[in-house]
Amino acid sequence: MALISIEQLQLDSRLAGITLSLKPGELLGVIGPNGAGKSSLLECIAGLQAYGGRIALDGEDISRCQGLKRARRVALLPQRCQSAWALKVADVIALGRLPWGDEDAGLIAQAAEQTGVAEWLDSRVDHLSGGEQARVWLARVLAGQPEIILADEPLASLDLHYQQRVLELLRQHAQGPRSVILSIHDLNLAAHWCDRLVLLDSGRVHALGTPQEVLTPESIRQVYQVEAQVDFSGERPLIRVLG
Amino acid sequence: MTPVLTLLMLLTALVSLHVGSTDIAVLDGLWQWLNGTDSAAAIVIGEIRLPRTLLALTVGAALGLSGAALQGLLRNPLADPGLTGASQGAALGAASVFYFGLFPAAGAAAPALAGLIGAGIAMSLMLLLAGPSRQAMVIMAGLAISTLTGSLLAAVLNFAPNPFALSELVFWLLGSVSERGLDHLGILLPALLIGGGLIWSQRRLLLGLSLGEQVAQSMGLSYTRGSRLIILGAALLVGASVAVAGAIGFVGLLVPHLVRPLVRNRPDRILIPAALAGAILVCLADIVVRGLPPGRELKLGVLTSLIGAPLFIWLVWQERKRWL
Numbered sequence: 201m202a203l204i205s206i207e208q209l210q211l212d213s214r215l216a217g218i219t220l221s222l223k224p225g226e227l228l229g230v231i232g233p234n235g236a237g238k239s240s241l242l243e244c245i246a247g248l249q250a251y252g253g254r255i256a257l258d259g260e261d262i263s264r265c266q267g268l269k270r271a272r273r274v275a276l277l278p279q280r281c282q283s284a285w286a287l288k289v290a291d292v293i294a295l296g297r298l299p300w301g302d303e304d305a306g307l308i309a310q311a312a313e314q315t316g317v318a319e320w321l322d323s324r325v326d327h328l329s330g331g332e333q334a335r336v337w338l339a340r341v342l343a344g345q346p347e348i349i350l351a352d353e354p355l356a357s358l359d360l361h362y363q364q365r366v367l368e369l370l371r372q373h374a375q376g377p378r379s380v381i382l383s384i385h386d387l388n389l390a391a392h393w394c395d396r397l398v399l400l401d402s403g404r405v406h407a408l409g410t411p412q413e414v415l416t417p418e419s420i421r422q423v424y425q426v427e428a429q430v431d432f433s434g435e436r437p438l439i440r441v442l443g
Numbered sequence: 444m445t446p447v448l449t450l451l452m453l454l455t456a457l458v459s460l461h462v463g464s465t466d467i468a469v470l471d472g473l474w475q476w477l478n479g480t481d482s483a484a485a486i487v488i489g490e491i492r493l494p495r496t497l498l499a500l501t502v503g504a505a506l507g508l509s510g511a512a513l514q515g516l517l518r519n520p521l522a523d524p525g526l527t528g529a530s531q532g533a534a535l536g537a538a539s540v541f542y543f544g545l546f547p548a549a550g551a552a553a554p555a556l557a558g559l560i561g562a563g564i565a566m567s568l569m570l571l572l573a574g575p576s577r578q579a580m581v582i583m584a585g586l587a588i589s590t591l592t593g594s595l596l597a598a599v600l601n602f603a604p605n606p607f608a609l610s611e612l613v614f615w616l617l618g619s620v621s622e623r624g625l626d627h628l629g630i631l632l633p634a635l636l637i638g639g640g641l642i643w644s645q646r647r648l649l650l651g652l653s654l655g656e657q658v659a660q661s662m663g664l665s666y667t668r669g670s671r672l673i674i675l676g677a678a679l680l681v682g683a684s685v686a687v688a689g690a691i692g693f694v695g696l697l698v699p700h701l702v703r704p705l706v707r708n709r710p711d712r713i714l715i716p717a718a719l720a721g722a723i724l725v726c727l728a729d730i731v732v733r734g735l736p737p738g739r740e741l742k743l744g745v746l747t748s749l750i751g752a753p754l755f756i757w758l759v760w761q762e763r764k765r766w767l
Contacts, residue, residue: 246661271663278657284518285653285708298651298662340654344662 203379210252214240216403227374229394230383233424236400238383242350246276271299275346279353281337283325289336290321296343311343331362349373349380367393391415391437444705448719455726459496462730498620499729500722501631502688505680507721510695512642515649515710516673517581523696524681528565528588533685535596536561541612542599555630558686562678565592618689618744620729627687634683641676645669650711691744693751694721
C-alpha cells in the first residue's frame, strides 16, 4: 500500500489537481522549473498550507493526523534555514525531538554521527560554514526519526562533496518502511538517485514515473523550453542541455 | 543556573529591606509586622520597604520575562516591550484613567486595568500592521504604533486639568516603585502568574521558532495560537507593570541578553532566568536610587534608562558587526 497518496491536490493558483503516491522505501524526486509548485507540494504534505483535495497517510486522511502526531511521522527540511539564536549544534539537533517532547541523547548522537557533525556538537551553529550547517539541519530532521522526510532543495548552495553526502543520507533513509520526497533542480542527480520522478509544470503533473520515463528530450523541451540530449545507457544517466 | 539566580534574588531582597534612611532591625521589624505589633520598625518594614522591595522584584520579573518571550517570538534580539508599542499603550491607558476617570467601577485597579487594555490594543495593532511578514516589519510596525500612542499620550498631557495633575502624571510616567502599597501587588502578582503561565505554556514554540515559523509549524506547533498566547502573556506582564510602576525602560530588552549565555542561547530555557535576573536588576537599581544623596529622588525608570540606553547602543553595534 502507498505510504502517502495524494488525490486532486489544489492550492490556489499554485497547484492544480496533483495526483501521485509515495511507496515505502522510495526516494521520490520532485522536479520542475522555478514556480512549478515543488515547495508548495511539500508544504501541503507537511501541513503548512490549507489545500483542497485529499492527502492520505497509510490510507487515512492526513488531516486526521494533525500537530505533533503528524510531525512525528512527517518531517520537513525547508529550503532555507537559519537559526535566530547562536544555538549549539547539539541543541539544534535536539529540536528534532520537539514533536516527541524529549531530548533523547542517544538519538541526537546517532543523528550527528550519521551526518558527520558529531565533532561540532558543542560548537555554535552560526560559526559553521553553509555546507556544515546544511548537514546540521538534516541531522535535526533525522533525530526525529520520521517515516517520511520532505526535503526541499537540500542541495542548493552546497558544493559537490556535500551534495553527494546529503543525497547518500537521504537514499539511506529511504529504506524499508521509510521514504523521502526530494525537491531537486539538478536533473542528472535526480535521475541517478531517485527511484521515481514527478515532473511538475505550472502546478500540474507533467510526467510521473521512473527517471527514464520522465526525462525524455520531449518533456524537457515542453517544460523547460530547452533542447536536451538524454542518455540512460551508461553507468550514470546523462542529461545534457544542447545549444 | 536557576537556583543561583534565586539565591541572588533573595540576597538582593534582603539588602533592599536593609537600605533606608533609618537604621532598623529588619528581621525583628518583619516579625513584628507579621504579628500585627504596632512598632516603628514594623511600620517601616511592613508599610514602606517590603512593598517597595516586592514591587521592584515583581516589576523586574515581569519585564525580564516579557522581554525574553518577545525576543523569542519575534526572533529578534533587539525586541523590547517598548519597541513593540506595549509599554506606551499601557502608559496611555493608565494616563487616560488619571484624566478621564475611565472604569470608575474598577476603583484602585482602574489604571492597571486600563494599562492592560492599552498594552493589548497597542500590541494587536502592531501585529495587524506588521502582518505575517518577517521580523524587520514588526520593529517598523512597533515604531509606528509607539509613535501613535506617544502622540495620543502627549494629547492627554496637553489637556491635563491642572498643572499639579500634569506634573504628578509626568513623574508617575518616569517610573518608580516608591510610595506604593501591598495592594498594588494584588494587581501585579496575578498578572505575573497568568502572563508568565501563558508564556511558559508556549516554551516549546519559542524553541521551535529558533529555526523559523515554517520549521516550528512543520514540527506540529501551532504558530497562530501560540503567538497570540505569548503576546497576550507579554501584554499582561508589561501592562500590569507599567500600570503599577510607570515606564521602567530597557529592562525587558537587556535582561535576556545578560542571561542568554547562561542558558546556551536557548529561547525556551531563558524564561525563568530572565524573570529572576529582571527582578534582581530592578531591585538593585531601586537600592541605588535610595542610596543616592537626599533631595529630589532620581526616578527608578530614569536610572534604568540612563544605564540601559548606552547598553542598547552597544547591542546595536554588536548586531551591526554580525552583518558586516
